[in-house]
Amino acid sequence: MTLQIFPVHDIPEITRAVDLGGMIAGACQAGESGLQDGDVLVVTQKIVSKAEGAMVDIDPTNPLSHKPIVERESVRILRRRGELIISETKHGFVCANAGIDLSNVARGQAALLPEDSDRSARRLRDRIRAVAGVEVAIIISDTFGRPWRRGVTDVAIGCAGIGAVVDLRGTTDSLGRELMVTEVCVVDEIAGAADLVCGKAAGVPVAVVRGVEPEWLRQGSVHDEIVRDPADDLFR
Amino acid sequence: MTLQIFPVHDIPEITRAVDLGGMIAGACQAGESGLQDGDVLVVTQKIVSKAEGAMVDIDPTNPLSHKPIVERESVRILRRRGELIISETKHGFVCANAGIDLSNVARGQAALLPEDSDRSARRLRDRIRAVAGVEVAIIISDTFGRPWRRGVTDVAIGCAGIGAVVDLRGTTDSLGRELMVTEVCVVDEIAGAADLVCGKAAGVPVAVVRGVEPEWLRQGSVHDEIVRDPADDLFR
Numbered sequence: 001m002t003l004q005i006f007p008v009h010d011i012p013e014i015t016r017a018v019d020l021g022g023m024i025a026g027a028c029q030a031g032e033s034g035l036q037d038g039d040v041l042v043v044t045q046k047i048v049s050k051a052e053g054a055m056v057d058i059d060p061t062n063p064l065s066h067k068p069i070v071e072r073e074s075v076r077i078l079r080r081r082g083e084l085i086i087s088e089t090k091h092g093f094v095c096a097n098a099g100i101d102l103s104n105v106a107r108g109q110a111a112l113l114p115e116d117s118d119r120s121a122r123r124l125r126d127r128i129r130a131v132a133g134v135e136v137a138i139i140i141s142d143t144f145g146r147p148w149r150r151g152v153t154d155v156a157i158g159c160a161g162i163g164a165v166v167d168l169r170g171t172t173d174s175l176g177r178e179l180m181v182t183e184v185c186v187v188d189e190i191a192g193a194a195d196l197v198c199g200k201a202a203g204v205p206v207a208v209v210r211g212v213e214p215e216w217l218r219q220g221s222v223h224d225e226i227v228r229d230p231a232d233d234l235f236r
Numbered sequence: 237m238t239l240q241i242f243p244v245h246d247i248p249e250i251t252r253a254v255d256l257g258g259m260i261a262g263a264c265q266a267g268e269s270g271l272q273d274g275d276v277l278v279v280t281q282k283i284v285s286k287a288e289g290a291m292v293d294i295d296p297t298n299p300l301s302h303k304p305i306v307e308r309e310s311v312r313i314l315r316r317r318g319e320l321i322i323s324e325t326k327h328g329f330v331c332a333n334a335g336i337d338l339s340n341v342a343r344g345q346a347a348l349l350p351e352d353s354d355r356s357a358r359r360l361r362d363r364i365r366a367v368a369g370v371e372v373a374i375i376i377s378d379t380f381g382r383p384w385r386r387g388v389t390d391v392a393i394g395c396a397g398i399g400a401v402v403d404l405r406g407t408t409d410s411l412g413r414e415l416m417v418t419e420v421c422v423v424d425e426i427a428g429a430a431d432l433v434c435g436k437a438a439g440v441p442v443a444v445v446r447g448v449e450p451e452w453l454r455q456g457s458v459h460d461e462i463v464r465d466p467a468d469d470l471f472r
């Protein structure tokens with residue numbers, strides 16, 4: 001299996017209620033990669049939030065004006081240090097500042113996380129099937145920190161058409177023994193891989209990942225497969 | 237920038253003191269991908285530990301016989317639940333069971349983490365330059381869990397020839413504003429991407445990642461750039 005990852009250029013600035021799936025399909029078809037059945041499209045959260053109108057106004061002269069919104073979008077505050085808040089969002093994600101983001105948005109605005117990123121992914125998948133006639137999978141990605149490792153990485157906050165976690169339970173390793181590590185979060189690995197070609201500053205909000213294992217392509221849900229029940233969590 | 241990721245097949249079972257760099261270079265050159273300057277080779281921890289003899293004997297009839305080794309390899313126990321231990325290793329990694337692994341090793345043995353994975357990566361890079369005449373970067377990967385997300389992903393435990401964290405501080409986003417999220421852990425994203433073609437059960441311990449940003453290719457160190465100082469850590 002060889003994997004190829006292409007950035008998708010020429011997606012215009014996204015505003016509320018644009019046909020995001022149609023624009024992505026058009027930009028992919030215009031690019032050299034085209035689109036094929038089985039491709040995985042990684043779409044960064046920001047343009048999904050913009051298209052869905054998940055934006056709020058903030059006071060551009062006050063660098064802390066988004067903090068009340070962070071509190072409102074959180075169901076549980078885990079840690080505070082200075083201006084940093086690590087919290088659990090209403091979606092069940094644990095991240096900094098409830099995923100609220102001021103970069104790549106207009107001054108005086110902040111982007112919230114989509115209300116239901118799995119649903120957003122399903123809608124994009126359906127729309128791209130309708131306009132381009134291809135069966136793709138969608139991953140919506142966002143940039144999260146990690147408690148014990150410096151640097152951020154992109155992870156999946158929603159998916160459709162691909163399983164979030166691939167269960168290798170019961171398969172055997174190369175020496176014929178049952179594997180002990182069993183559940184691989186492939187959508188997080190794919191989201192991070194796509195970030196390598198999108199970059200943070202390059203203004204490339206979508207990447208195509210071609211060549212993923214066809215067995216992984218099923219309905220999929222970040223919420224159902226990745227979000228850990230707080231009761232199973234040792235660090236909350 | 238388009239990224240390509242190839243699995244490297246036909247690496248034989250690794251034993252202590254084999255010429256791992258030479259074997260990897262040979263397997264890459266024999267494969268369809270060849271090796272080129274600027275390629276990043278992701279090498280899974282297990283074969284590095286085997287080549288370095290970082291193995292210990294355990295009682296194969298006792299499923300808990302590696303637990304004293306986990307304690308010995310840890311400098312701090314963060315959490316216990318049943319048989320699971322989350323600890324900080326002497327290298328500064330926070331992971332389950334101090335990274336000790338019983339899969340893909342012979343019955344009666346357990347693989348420890350390499351003593352210094354950055355050094356292991358530098359040696360592999362030097363050896364591949366010597367035998368194949370190419371300047372590659374090396375990432376040594378291992379499989380870690382995450383506290384708030386189900387499923388495991390591969391991350392970097394050592395690197396050479398590539399920066400671990402790319403600093404976007406001071407660059408501007410596509411709307412000309414200074415970016416707030418600045419430090420991307422590209423080696424973790426690359427390690428995860430490589431896992432997508434290696435799989436856990438497929439016995440493919442090396443992948444070639446071609447097309448990474450040339451600016452990222454510098455000395456690099458997981459220890460110096462990723463391992464978070466416990467004093468900066470909100471969850472230890």
